[in-house]
Amino acid sequence: MRIKLFSVIALTSLLAFSPAQANIPFFSDKDETPTLAPMLEEVTPAVVNISVKGSREVRQRVPDMFRFFFGPNSPREQVQERPFRGLGSGVIIDADKGYVVTNNHVIDGASEILVTLKDGTQFDAEVIGTDANSDIALLKIKDGENLTEIEIGKSSDLRVGDFVVAIGNPFGLGQTVTSGIVSALGRSGLGIEEIENFIQTDAAINSGNSGGALVTLKGKLIGINTAILGPNGGNIGIGFAIPSDMMQALVQQLIEFGEVRRGVLGVRGNDLTADIAEALNLDAKQGAFIAEVLPDSAAAEAGLQSGDVIIAVNGEKVRSFADLSARVKTMGVGKPVRLTVLRDGDKTDFEVTLSAEEAAVEAATLHPALEGATLAANEDGGVLITELLEGSMAARYGLREDDIIMAVNRQAVNSVSELRNVLDSARGVVALNIRRGDSSLYLVLRGG
Known part of the structure; x- marks a missing residue:
């Protein structure tokens, strides 16, 4: 009953538009029966x-x-x-x-x-x-013939409530089409991927749809279907797609380099809340509030300051700090970026050239007791242990993969270079403040 009701509501809503004005093929050539078939014949x-x-x-x-x-x-x-x-x-x-x-x-x-x-x-x-x-x-x-490509749209133009269509291969059944709306934009913090800035949709997405297309009613690709929330992997109307803008930025790098060379802005912060906006007397409801600008970073060189609020990237609105982070991480090293910033109530544009993401290093070069660990800067602060060899010196000291080193001898570290400098100046026993999941602990190293 719910499915029938949704179908009636959806078709009634679609008929409220003018197909001629919107250039959307809602009707077939033979009669005026509502249909998306002409568009799908071009796209599928x-x-x-x-x-x-x-x-x-x-x-x-x-x-x-x-x-x-x-x-x-x-x-x-x-x-x-x-x-x-x-x-x-x-x-x-x-x-x-x-x-x-x-x-x-x-x-x-x-x-x-x-x-x-x-x-x-x-x-x-x-x-x-x-x-x-x-x-x-x-x-x-390899040796492809008679291939058809899809037209790529701008996911930044999407609005909550826009109609979308998901196309894929659920459960190996073969090509299947489902429809729905954009339920939310800029979804993050789900723990699905490290970089999250998802389009949420209620178009049915199931196992096997991964990698398929999320398109507008004009047949333009605006997302790559990637995940769902649901019991036992079943669809409950909460699906997620990677925005096409983000996908294109990554694909361009994969074509050029064979890998993603991630850019770094060099700021820490959180979402602009109503309380922050009121305290700073800002006329804005959404954005990325900068709590800290890292020294010698791209942001510092461009002149950004703590207390600034980034409200747009290259003219496109920023919804949250996670939105800003996802966009920066999908842009390449050395890419020029125009940031629109609110400072003291005034709007200013800053031109920033993204710096290179700090490469992972073997921790044994920093301290002998860290032998067997691989380290990299953590976006949310600290230094992340990305890999750990079983039975290594670092493992015997009690370190684990995914541990985050937050401080050394109570001195905060936020990059591998900072960690190296602190360890070089440390003498004798070294105390590491570790964040492990939701807990915090200290580990003591010797042999420096």
């Missing part, structure tokens, strides 16, 4: 099914009773290679070059990738580049 050939094969490492803990028989030096884990198969979706964005965009998790670990067009034609594909942090991957169809 650009949406493909992706099937993959490969093998992945599976780690299993060895029970203590078995380790007793094989001796204390026997491994704690067994590592096995197990074959896997997977299904997903993709979107052709360049027919001449055979470029297909999909999600990184669709093709992660795959040794064979097969792309199937709507008409059943199949082609092998190879990976051009991936970005796990944003869950984007770019493929190239």
Whole structure:
């Protein structure tokens, strides 16, 4: 009953528009029955099914009773290679070059990738580049013929309430089309990906839709379907798509470099709240409030200050600090960016050239007790342990992967270079303040 009611409401709403003025093909040629078929006939050939094969490492803990028989030096884990198969979706964005965009998790670990067009034609594909942090991957169809590409729209033009259509390959059924609206914009903090700035939609998205297209009623691509919230992986009307603007910025780098060379602005802060706006006497409701500008950063060189509020990037409105962070992280190193800032009630534009993201380093070069750990700057403060070798010196001291070093001997550190400087000046025992999940602890190192 609810489905029928939604259909009636949706069609009534659609009929309220003027198809001639909006240039949207709501009606068929033969009669005036509401339909999206003409638009879909143009768009769906650009949406493909992706099937993959490969093998992945599976780690299993060895029970203590078995380790007793094989001796204390026997491994704690067994590592096995197990074959896997997977299904997903993709979107052709360049027919001449055979470029297909999909999600990184669709093709992660795959040794064979097969792309199937709507008409059943199949082609092998190879990976051009991936970005796990944003869950984007770019493929190239080998020896592709008669390919159809999709027109890419501007996700920044979307509004909550706009009608959208999701196209993909749910549960391996084959190409399927569902419809809905934009439920929210700039969704973040979901813990799905490291970089989140999702379009939320109630168009039905299910397993296998990953990498598929979210399009407007004019057939323009405005999102790559990537995730859902729902029990047991089922659809409950809460789906998420990576905005097309973000996707394009990443794909351009993957084409040029084969990887994403992430830019860094060098600020910390939070969302502009009503309380902050009132305290600073600002005529704004949304934006990114800068609490701290890191020294020697791109923001510092451009003249940004703590207390500034960034309200637009390249003329496009900033909704939150997470929105700002996601946009910056998808732009390349050295990219010029125009930031519109509120300072003391006045609006000013700043030209900023993004600096390079600090590369991960082997921690043994900083302190012998950190041998076996790999470190990188953490966007929210501190220094992140990105990798940790089992049985290494750092592991024996009690460090874990994903720990964040917040301070050394009570001195805050927010980059690998800051950590190096503090450790170089430390003498004797070194106390690390660690953030682990929601808890905080101290670990003591020796041997510096």
